[in-house]
Amino acid sequence: MNRLTLTALPGIPLIRPGDDLTAITLEGLERAGIQLADGDVLVVASKIISKAEGRLVPLADVTPTPEAEALAPYLDKDPRLITLILAESAAVLRTRPGLIIVEHRLGFVCANAGIDQSNVEGEDAALLLPEDPDASARRLREGLRAATGADVAVVINDSHGRAWRQGTVGAAIGVAGLLPLTDRRGDADLFGRAMRVTVLGTADEIAAAASLLQGGVDEARPIIHMRGVPYRRGEGSIRELLRPKEMDLFR
Amino acid sequence: MNRLTLTALPGIPLIRPGDDLTAITLEGLERAGIQLADGDVLVVASKIISKAEGRLVPLADVTPTPEAEALAPYLDKDPRLITLILAESAAVLRTRPGLIIVEHRLGFVCANAGIDQSNVEGEDAALLLPEDPDASARRLREGLRAATGADVAVVINDSHGRAWRQGTVGAAIGVAGLLPLTDRRGDADLFGRAMRVTVLGTADEIAAAASLLQGGVDEARPIIHMRGVPYRRGEGSIRELLRPKEMDLFR
Numbered sequence: 001m002n003r004l005t006l007t008a009l010p011g012i013p014l015i016r017p018g019d020d021l022t023a024i025t026l027e028g029l030e031r032a033g034i035q036l037a038d039g040d041v042l043v044v045a046s047k048i049i050s051k052a053e054g055r056l057v058p059l060a061d062v063t064p065t066p067e068a069e070a071l072a073p074y075l076d077k078d079p080r081l082i083t084l085i086l087a088e089s090a091a092v093l094r095t096r097p098g099l100i101i102v103e104h105r106l107g108f109v110c111a112n113a114g115i116d117q118s119n120v121e122g123e124d125a126a127l128l129l130p131e132d133p134d135a136s137a138r139r140l141r142e143g144l145r146a147a148t149g150a151d152v153a154v155v156i157n158d159s160h161g162r163a164w165r166q167g168t169v170g171a172a173i174g175v176a177g178l179l180p181l182t183d184r185r186g187d188a189d190l191f192g193r194a195m196r197v198t199v200l201g202t203a204d205e206i207a208a209a210a211s212l213l214q215g216g217v218d219e220a221r222p223i224i225h226m227r228g229v230p231y232r233r234g235e236g237s238i239r240e241l242l243r244p245k246e247m248d249l250f251r
Numbered sequence: 252m253n254r255l256t257l258t259a260l261p262g263i264p265l266i267r268p269g270d271d272l273t274a275i276t277l278e279g280l281e282r283a284g285i286q287l288a289d290g291d292v293l294v295v296a297s298k299i300i301s302k303a304e305g306r307l308v309p310l311a312d313v314t315p316t317p318e319a320e321a322l323a324p325y326l327d328k329d330p331r332l333i334t335l336i337l338a339e340s341a342a343v344l345r346t347r348p349g350l351i352i353v354e355h356r357l358g359f360v361c362a363n364a365g366i367d368q369s370n371v372e373g374e375d376a377a378l379l380l381p382e383d384p385d386a387s388a389r390r391l392r393e394g395l396r397a398a399t400g401a402d403v404a405v406v407i408n409d410s411h412g413r414a415w416r417q418g419t420v421g422a423a424i425g426v427a428g429l430l431p432l433t434d435r436r437g438d439a440d441l442f443g444r445a446m447r448v449t450v451l452g453t454a455d456e457i458a459a460a461a462s463l464l465q466g467g468v469d470e471a472r473p474i475i476h477m478r479g480v481p482y483r484r485g486e487g488s489i490r491e492l493l494r495p496k497e498m499d500l501f502r
Contacts, residue, residue, distance in 0.1 A: 002258060002259040002261060002283075002464070002472070003256065003257065003258050003259070003464075004256070004257040004258075004460075004463060004464055005254065005255070005256050005257075006254065006255040006256075006257075006460075007253060007254050007255075008253040008254070010253060032253075094500040094501070096500065101500060108415065108416070109414070109415040159451075162413070162414075162452070162455075162494075163360070163413075163414045163494075163499070163500075163501040164359065164360040164493070164494050164499060164501065164502075165359070165422075165452060165455065165492050165493065165494055166432055166450060166452065166491065166492055166493065166494050167431070167432045167433075167450045167451055167452025167453070167455065167492065168450065168451055168452055169451075169452045169455050169456050169459065170456060171416075180418070181417055181418045182418075199417060199418045199419065200410075200418055200419055200420075200462075200466075201413070201416060201417065201418025201419055201420045202418070202463070204413075204416065204418065204420050204459070205420050205421060205459040205460065205462055205463045206463065208420065208455070208456040208459035208460060209255075209257075209456065209459060209460030209463060211451075211456055212255060212453070212456045212457065212460060212480060212481065213253070213255055213481070215451075215481060221253070229463060230463065230464070230466060240417065241416050241417055241418065242415070242416065242417065243413075243414075243415050243416055243417050248414070248415060249345040249347065249352065249414075250345070250414040250415065250501045251415075
């Protein structure tokens, strides 16, 4: 496969709780003139999954914990927001004013537990990550298969910072229908020797590629269709992307 | 821009010291039927830049340092290879058997100073990263402009591991003609509010997207042409991607 095409599906509306993302994706594909085919990949910004699944929490509904109250002056954050961040986290790795780096309850390391702050119609609210992004990806994959017959992969992506580099990149937080890692150990290179770089983070590269078109700006281009992605099919789970703690040198 | 196309240039030969990468890229574009246009991006695997620039060092030519000899049993690596890794590094961050995580002399954090081991025709050798990848990218960009008149960006990519995630992803180690970070602070979102995610790691997302087609397997697809990438033009340098040490919580 020598060519890879990414298309931002046009005309995706603002998403509200209960919206049917399968139907919205199918409508976007139709507007783009794309007929879904086996092996295609759909990348969906976690933000619209969260909105469809009703993960927007008004801060007025949150009672801050004493721990959050104690951390608030140093972190320079709303103690209700800190309460939500801690509730979504398995462990706090690092803090500095404005920033909490956590191990999310889903297992990955990210800033502020992936929680977006928002203000819709004057009300301060926090948008939590989907409850189970692998399951959200599976639902969309199965919905698309039921509607079109196509065997596609779905990746849910979010913007992640990195330990040593500036700028965020798209990272996978949920997958369905693809193995997130491509294990090439044992594949021969051009000279017939075994390979050195052995395990590729395919789902994260897909997430980063799609993010280029999503642009991070808003919800105008949250769903990206990709054709020509070399990936290995399988049930897949985001857990395969997580480095086991005993192999982690930077925790 | 709603569509992004990546093409792996076909028929790129094995690269030897002194090869003219501008000519080789132009020949690959011609084979692919692509006429270069303003705003296109070429992504080139660091490995072929290194080879063209003669960065292959036979291990037989390396005299191990006492420090490398002392580390060799624990690291389970050839002390001559360790000698080269340390010579290419500004600091050692972590070690475990088989692995040294360093701050490369170029400023980024990576495993084994980005050095590939190779065995060509029975001779053990190490392939170092390019001396100055930004300069390598600039040379290719200028060569392409001289030949075609097109104002393109060039990104040199390599496979990097991540602190907390399994699998390697393509990362930028040299850029020319684009700002590696897209700073959206102050841009308004759909509701007219200021944005939360503010600085996008565009060059790294480009590097990761191209890596999907390069596949990490060998040198068969080292040059990727991209059209439709949203990026901001500018001289650019990999240094802009490096998190300042005083902001680094994981060193």
